[in-house]
Structures are given as C-alpha cells and as structure tokens.
Amino acid sequence: MLHMGGDQIDEAVAHTAAVLRAAADRDWSAKAGGVDWSCLKTSEHIAGVLAAYACQLTGRATDGWVPFDTFLDEGTGPEGAIHAIEAAAGLLSAVVRTTPRGVRAYHSYPSGGADASGFAAMGVTELLLHTYDIAHALGVDAEPPASLAEAVLSHLFPHVPPTPAGGTPWTTLLWATGRGDLPDRARVTQWRWHNPYALPAGELSLRELTPAAAADLAEGGTGGLTWLGGAPFGGTRAASGATFNKYVAGVHRPGWGVYALVRTADEVAVGGMGFHGPPDDEGCVEVGYDLVEPARGNGYATVALRALSAWALTHPEVTSLLALTTPENVASQKVATGAGYVRLPDRAPHRAYGLHRT
Incomplete structure (x- = not known):
C-alpha cells in the first residue's frame, strides 16, 4: 500500500469499534495488556492521541x-469511550484528507516531524495496537485486516524483517512492538516506529x-509521487529496487536508502538520491543520484548532495562518503565537486570522488 490516508483510518476505526463493542459488557477496569492502564484509560488514550495528531496537522505545529x-467525561463507560474513539478518528481522517501534500508537523521520532500520511499511519497503528491491548485483557479477538498491518509495517517499521514463512503481517507487527513472539526471533523489549x-x-x-514506494518505483510505478516529465530516471528505479531487496532480506536500515528530490514549491519530484547501504566497517557510505532530464542544469543535484552528505556526517559512525561515476559522465562529476567532494584514485572502470569528515 503506497499511501496511508483517511480510508485506512476509517477502516481501522471500524475494526476497533466492532472489536470493542463485542466486549462492551465486560469489566473495563481490568488492566489492558502491554500497558499500565485500565482498558477504559487505554480507550481514553486512543481517542486523545488521535485528536492530538489531527491538531498537530491543523495547527501546523x-x-x-x-x-x-x-479526557473522557467522568462516569463515561465503554460505549461512550468507543464513541469518543470514533469521533476522534473521524476528525483525524478528515484532517488527513484535507492537509496539502508536503505539509509537515511536529512529532518527536525520529526527526521531529511527519506529513499527513505519517500521521495517518501512526493513527492506524495506535488503533490496531491498543485495540489489541484492550481485547487481549477482555478475552476477545482483535486481528485486523492483513492489508492494514502490512501497510503499517512498510510505513513505520521498515527496519523490521518481513513476515517469516507461516506468519502473518499481524503476528509480525505484534512481535515488532513487544506484544508477541516469532520463531527464531528474540523477544522485543524496546521499540520505536520510524517516520520517513x-x-x-x-x-x-x-x-x-x-x-512500499521503493517497490512501486522499481516495478515501473510512480512511488506515489508526481514526477517532472511523468517518470523518474532509470537510476532511481534501479536504486529503489536495491533498497526494496534489502528490506525483503531484512538488512535495510532506515535513512540509508533512497530519497526522492521534491520541489517544495509545487510538490513535483525531479530526481532520486541516496545511499547504496549503511556505512561499511570503515565508516564509508556510497552515494548515488540522478535527475529527470527536464530538471537538469538548475543546480538541484548539487544542493541536494550537500544536504544529504551533511546529514550523513551527523552520524558518528560515518567518516567519509564516496561517489562513483563513469568517465564520460561529466555532469555527475561536476555535481560531486560542487558538493565538496574531491577526486580520488580511480576505481576502474569508475572515477571516484570522496568527502571526508574534517
């Protein structure tokens, strides 16, 4: 699933309401599974965090x-709590649908912000997991549609190895959040999601x-983006395929894959840039980049490479960056030198350029 939005929030809250109403006659003062709250307090948290996500976006925090x-009014019971969850989810769904592409608002992890799709993904995650916490305590089933669990894993848990044979996206999500076990995997005791x-x-x-976006690009799609000229250049598709293959193999590290270069004025993608993988044992990370032909000659790649390189060098394990070009690709060589890279000894058949930590 390329995009998380209002439809997914609506589907998730419908699942939540059905599960919780099946247990509305049970003791909601019982401690919910996996958290330190009662079932009623957990339901209050669900409604509260969904409303907070909506207000982050509308307030442009x-x-x-x-x-x-x-907070729930004093004396609110299970049915009232479920109604509050439905209302707050409807608010978030409407806000997500009407927030312009590119708008970001504060969320602490990992980089201080998320867009509407990110808040939708977080909202769906809150609904699925805390519904499970309540249902587990009250003795009712809470398995959501597989497509929702799979979308959550792709959007917020790209660091989690894919579902093993015999498993389901839901059992993988429960394992990734410390709520279940998987064969041949150690129990998770600490976890965080990852907003792109x-x-x-x-x-x-x-x-x-x-x-999910990388897989779509590799297969000839748009990755959910609007591209100048209608499609990305071939290098972006190849790099996206490599990133997705690393995800499937369980070795992808968030942040060290592919980025789309998007013009903020019109939200149009003009190229791709990223890393061939995380830093190697010597602290070196290789970069690659390309632009769609109509975007070339504007300095986009040079500015983007400076920004990406600066971000990489904020990580203590990175000591240097490497860019390889074919001898005839003068434009790429100018991008590298313009971003501060210096010529290194050739790595046949490529020319090599490097940027070292000062």
Whole structure:
C-alpha cells in the first residue's frame, strides 16, 4: 500500500469499534495488556492521541505538541469511550484528507516531524495496537485486516524483517512492538516506529521512500509521487529496487536508502538520491543520484548532495562518503565537486570522488 490516508483510518476505526463493542459488557477496569492502564484509560488514550495528531496537522505545529489534552467525561463507560474513539478518528481522517501534500508537523521520532500520511499511519497503528491491548485483557479477538498491518509495517517499521514463512503481517507487527513472539526471533523489549525523513535542501526536500514506494518505483510505478516529465530516471528505479531487496532480506536500515528530490514549491519530484547501504566497517557510505532530464542544469543535484552528505556526517559512525561515476559522465562529476567532494584514485572502470569528515 503506497499511501496511508483517511480510508485506512476509517477502516481501522471500524475494526476497533466492532472489536470493542463485542466486549462492551465486560469489566473495563481490568488492566489492558502491554500497558499500565485500565482498558477504559487505554480507550481514553486512543481517542486523545488521535485528536492530538489531527491538531498537530491543523495547527501546523513545528517545534512541539499543541498544548492541550483530551479526557473522557467522568462516569463515561465503554460505549461512550468507543464513541469518543470514533469521533476522534473521524476528525483525524478528515484532517488527513484535507492537509496539502508536503505539509509537515511536529512529532518527536525520529526527526521531529511527519506529513499527513505519517500521521495517518501512526493513527492506524495506535488503533490496531491498543485495540489489541484492550481485547487481549477482555478475552476477545482483535486481528485486523492483513492489508492494514502490512501497510503499517512498510510505513513505520521498515527496519523490521518481513513476515517469516507461516506468519502473518499481524503476528509480525505484534512481535515488532513487544506484544508477541516469532520463531527464531528474540523477544522485543524496546521499540520505536520510524517516520520517513524529510531533509531540506534549498528549493528541494529529500523525502525518504518507504519500502512500499521503493517497490512501486522499481516495478515501473510512480512511488506515489508526481514526477517532472511523468517518470523518474532509470537510476532511481534501479536504486529503489536495491533498497526494496534489502528490506525483503531484512538488512535495510532506515535513512540509508533512497530519497526522492521534491520541489517544495509545487510538490513535483525531479530526481532520486541516496545511499547504496549503511556505512561499511570503515565508516564509508556510497552515494548515488540522478535527475529527470527536464530538471537538469538548475543546480538541484548539487544542493541536494550537500544536504544529504551533511546529514550523513551527523552520524558518528560515518567518516567519509564516496561517489562513483563513469568517465564520460561529466555532469555527475561536476555535481560531486560542487558538493565538496574531491577526486580520488580511480576505481576502474569508475572515477571516484570522496568527502571526508574534517
């Protein structure tokens, strides 16, 4: 699933309401599974966090949480709590649908922000997991549609190895969040989700691709983006395929894959840039880049490479960056030198350029 939006929130809350109403006559003062709250308090948390996500987007919060909280009225019972969840989910769904592409709002992890699709994915995750916490305590089944669990894994858990043979996306999500076990995998005791990075670069934003978007690009799709000229250049498709293959193999590290270069003025993608993988044992990470032909000659790649390289060098394990070009690709060589890379000894059949930590 390329995009997380209002439809997925609506599907998730319908699942939540059906599960919780099946247990509305049970004791909601019981402790919910996996958290330190009662079932009723957990339902209050679900409604509150969905409303908070909506207000982050409508308030265009950039440096912190909008300063308010949401509580159930005193004396509210299970049916009232379910109604509150439905109302808050409807609010988030409407906000996600009407938030312009490219708008980001504050969320602490991992990079201080998320777009509407990210908040939709987080909202769906809150609904699925905390519904499970309540249902597990009250003795009812809570397995959601497989497509929702699979979409959550792709959008927020790209660091989690794919579902093993005999498993389901739901059992993998439960394992990834410390709520279940999988054969041959150690129990998870600490976890976080990962919202895709968005790195500013002058007129551009470097948008990290999810595994689902990378797979779509590799297969000839758009990756959910609008491309100048209608489609990305071949190098972006090849790099996307390599990133998705690493995800399937369980060795993908978020942040060290492919980014789309998006013009912030019109939200049009003009190229791709990224890493061939995480830093090697010597702290070197290889970069690659290309632009669609109509976007060339505007300095986009140079500015983007500076930004991506600066981001990489914020990581202590990175000591240097490497760019390889064919001898005849003078344009790519100019991009590298313009971004501060210096010529290194050739790595036949390529010319090599490097940037070292000062």
